[in-house]
Amino acid sequence: xxxxxxxxxxxxxxxxxxxxxxxxxxxxxxxxxxxxxxxxxxxxxxxxxxxxxxxxxxxxxxxxxxxxxxxxxxxxxxxxxxxxxxxxxxxxxxxxxxxxxxxxxxxxxxxxxxxxxxxxx
Ligand SMILES: [Zn+2]
Numbered sequence: 001x002x003x004x005x006x007x008x009x010x011x012x013x014x015x016x017x018x019x020x021x022x023x024x025x026x027x028x029x030x031x032x033x034x035x036x037x038x039x040x041x042x043x044x045x046x047x048x049x050x051x052x053x054x055x056x057x058x059x060x061x062x063x064x065x066x067x068x069x070x071x072x073x074x075x076x077x078x079x080x081x082x083x084x085x086x087x088x089x090x091x092x093x094x095x096x097x098x099x100x101x102x103x104x105x106x107x108x109x110x111x112x113x114x115x116x117x118x119x120x121x
Contacts, residue, residue: 001029007067074101
């Protein structure tokens with residue numbers, strides 16, 4: 001089992017935007033205990049008197065950044081943020097499974113999602 005944190009970027013109602021992105025962070029259930037322990041350690045450093053009062057929104061923030069980086073890559077052809085996360089998408093057999101590009105207008109698209117799927121055929 002995995003925990004999934006999702007966030008979106010873009011607006012379906014905005015006619016100036018061509019893309020709507022749903023981004024997320026997937027954490028294996030077996031890593032939750034380790035992650036929780038690390039966050040407890042950081043909370044103790046931040047507030048040694050009441051570490052349980054420290055709130056983290058790391059997964060939410062990370063999901064937001066992923067959605068924004070992918071949105072910028074597709075909607076504005078801005079690779080600045082996407083290049084920082086591109087190597088982190090789940091891949092298997094040469095196919096980038098953690099990123100999907102749903103479109104029907106360009107069967108020669110060179111984005112990593114389309115390119116890896118086409119090359120795997
Ligand atoms: Zn594509």
